[in-house]
Amino acid sequence: MNRQKPIPISGIGCICAAGGSLSDCMDSLFSCAPVPAPPVSCPGSQHPVFEVPDRFLPEDNPVPLAGTRAARLALKAAEEALADAGLNPELLRGKKVGVMIGTNVSGGVSNRSLQQQGAGEVKETGSRPCCPSPAERFLAVNPALWIARHFNFSGPCQTIVNACSAGGDAIGLAGAWIRSGRCDMVIAGGVDAFYEVTYYGFIALMNCDIEPCKPFDARRNGLNLGEGAGIMVLESDRMLARRGKKARAFIAGYGMASDAYHFTAPDPDAGGLRLAIQDALFSAGARPSDIAFINAHGTGTRDNDRIESHLFHDLFPDVPFGSTKGYTGHTLGASGAIEAAFTISCLERQLAPASAGFSESDPELPVHPVREKTPICGTTALSETLAFGGNNSVLIFTTENRS
C-alpha cells in the first residue's frame, strides 16, 4: 500500500432515524436516542427497527421513475451534501462529477418494488409499465445512477455492493477517482432502505435483538436494523482552490481487507480487520497514537463486538471509541457512510457521543466504549465497518490540512 494524498471533503449530507440532516442527527446523538419500533410493513413482527420518519423526507417524490424509498433517502442526503459544499447546478456545469454509492439491497433485491409498480400499472391500465424494459427497471433502482441522472452529472457512475461495508468502501474507493484526475468531484456514500427480505433474513440468522440494541454491553443480544443515507462531496484541491472554498475534512487513509474465514461470522482473530486498519494507517502516514477517536462498527452482536474490543485493546488501548448503532440501527450499506459523517462531525465538535445502549461492562471484553459525551483530543479519527462475507473497511479522517 502506498502513502495516499488526502482527499478533501467539501460537503456532507445525512438522513437516518436520528435526524433528517447531519446537524439534526448530531443533535440527537448528543441529546437522546430515538426508540426503535417493530416495522409497520411486517404485521405481527416483534423485532424493532429504526425507520426514518416520513416527516424527514420531502413530500414530493423527486424520482417518479423509481419511486423507491432508497432513492428518496439518497437524494435527500445528496442535496444536503451539495448545499453544504456550496454547490449548485450552475457551478457544476461542465465539471466532471462522478457518483459512487454503496448499498446492500437497493441495487437489485429491492427491484421487487418496481415489479410491484409495473404489475400494478399493467392491472390498472392494461398498458406497459413506466420503465419500458426490465433492464431499465433494474437500473432505475441503481442508487448511483439515480443521483447522476437527477443532477445530470457527466462522470462515471458506480454502485458498490459490499454488503454492510459498501458505504465506507464507496467513500474510500472514490478517492482514487479524484487522485487519478478522472473526476473533479465525486458524490460518494451509501444508502439502504428498510426491506422485508433483509429484515426476515437477519431474524432467520438470529442476529436481531428483540429490544433496543446494546453494542458492547454485557447483555447485548443482536442488532436492530435501520435505514438511511450518508453522502459526501469529495473534491480535488484544484476545484476547491478555484472556488475559494476550504474542505470540511479530509480522507486521510483507507484500507480494506477480507477475513477469508466465514460467510456470516467475523474472523475471531480479527485478521481482516487488522489488515484493513494497518493499510488505512499506512496510507494515511499515521500511527495508532495519532487516532483520537474510533467509531466502531459495534452492531450489538456477540461476536462482532468481542473481536472489535480485543483488536482495539491490541492496537489502540487508550483511544476512546463508541458505536452509534443505538441511535440509528444498523443501516447496512449506508452504515459506513453515515458513521463516516458522524465521525467527521465529532472531530469538528471535538466531542464524541455516549455509546447508546451501553451500560453494563462485559467482563469478557478488554476495553469498553464511552458511556457519556467524551472530549476528543486530536484532529484524526477512524471509522470502521465489517460486512457479510468477511469484508472489512477502514476510513481515517482528519480535519487538519496536511497537503
Next chain:
Amino acid sequence: MKVCIKGIGVIGGFGCGIQSLEEAVGSQIRPISEPLRKSFGPEETAIDTPKLVADTGLLGRLVPAKALRRVDHYSRMAIIAAYLSLQDAKEGADMDEGLPEPMGVIVATGMGPTAGTLDSQSPDADAADLRLSPIQFSNSVHNAAAAYISMLLKIRGPNVSINQYDMSVPLAFQTALDWLEEGRAASVLVGGVDCFSKGLCDASLCIPNQRGGKSGRRPVPVGEGSAFFVLTLSGSKEIRYPLIQNVRIGRNLQDIALPSSALFIHDDSGEEAALIGPAIRQAVFSQIYGAFPSGMAMDLAMAALLLKKDPSRNALLPLFDYGLDFTKTPRICCLKKGVAGDLGMIVLE
C-alpha cells in the same frame, strides 16, 4: 502504467476453461430452448427462450464438497472461473515465486444472484412470504460470489463487488488498475459473473439486437457464465497474454476516443456496430456464450486469446481473418454501450 494479464478462467454454456472457449469458436453451439413466461407486461404469453447455461460440475473436483454445500449456482460459476484463472496464471513460466501479494478480488455483476432474489420474490407476495432461509438469504447478498472466492481461495486482500448492470465490467477493470497503481493490491483477480434467471431473460429479451433486431440476424441466446483474469503490473519475464493498455468510461465518443486502428469486439446489444462504423473491423462472439450483462468479460477473454503473444499457439487465428497484424503491435478494443447510454472500453495490446 501497463498491466498484464497473467491468467484467464472462463465458464459458460460452451464449457469450462479457455480451451473449451477456443474450441467453441470453430463449432456450432446449440442453445437449449424452453418456453418461459415473461414476468409482466401486456403480453403475458409463453415465449421461446434459447439459452446457454453452464455446468458447474467441475467445481466438485476443485473444492471439497463440504465447502460447497451452501454455495449457489451463481457463486459456483464465479469460483470456477476464479480458480481456473489462478491455475492458468500459475502455469506461466515466470510464476516460480507465486503471484505477488496482497491479491485483491473484484467481482462485476450485472444483476447479482437473481435466481435467488428476483425470481423468488413475486410482486404479489405478502411481506411474510418473503422469508428466506438463512442460506437463501446469505446467497442473495450481492457480494456472495466475492466472499466465497475469498474464503475458498484464502485471499485476504481488498475485496469489492460492483453492480452497475452492463457497465460493471469496465468499472471493475478500472478499479483493478487503480488498485495496482495505488499499491492497494499487487495482483488482482477481477472478473464478471451473471446467472441465468427469469429476470435476466426479461432483461435480455427486451434488447432488440439480442432478439434478432432490425437486421433480421440470428437471435443471441440468453446466456450465463463467468470470466476471471489475474492482473499484475507489467514487468514479468514472460507474458503470454496481451497488456491492458487502458480502460475508458464515458458518456460519448469524445470521452472514450475510439482508436482508428484496432479490432473491436462487442455484442452489439447497444448497437455498437453502428457506433464504430463499417470501415473498422469488428467481431461479435456472443453467440458462443450468450447474452448477459457482464458478458463483456467474455469478450475480453476472447480478445486476450486472440492476442496471445505466441501466434503459433493461437487456436483462434486460423479460423477467421481478424485483420490483426502481428508484425506490428496488434490492438483489440472491447466496447460496450450500456442501457443507460454510458460507454465502456477496455483496450488490449
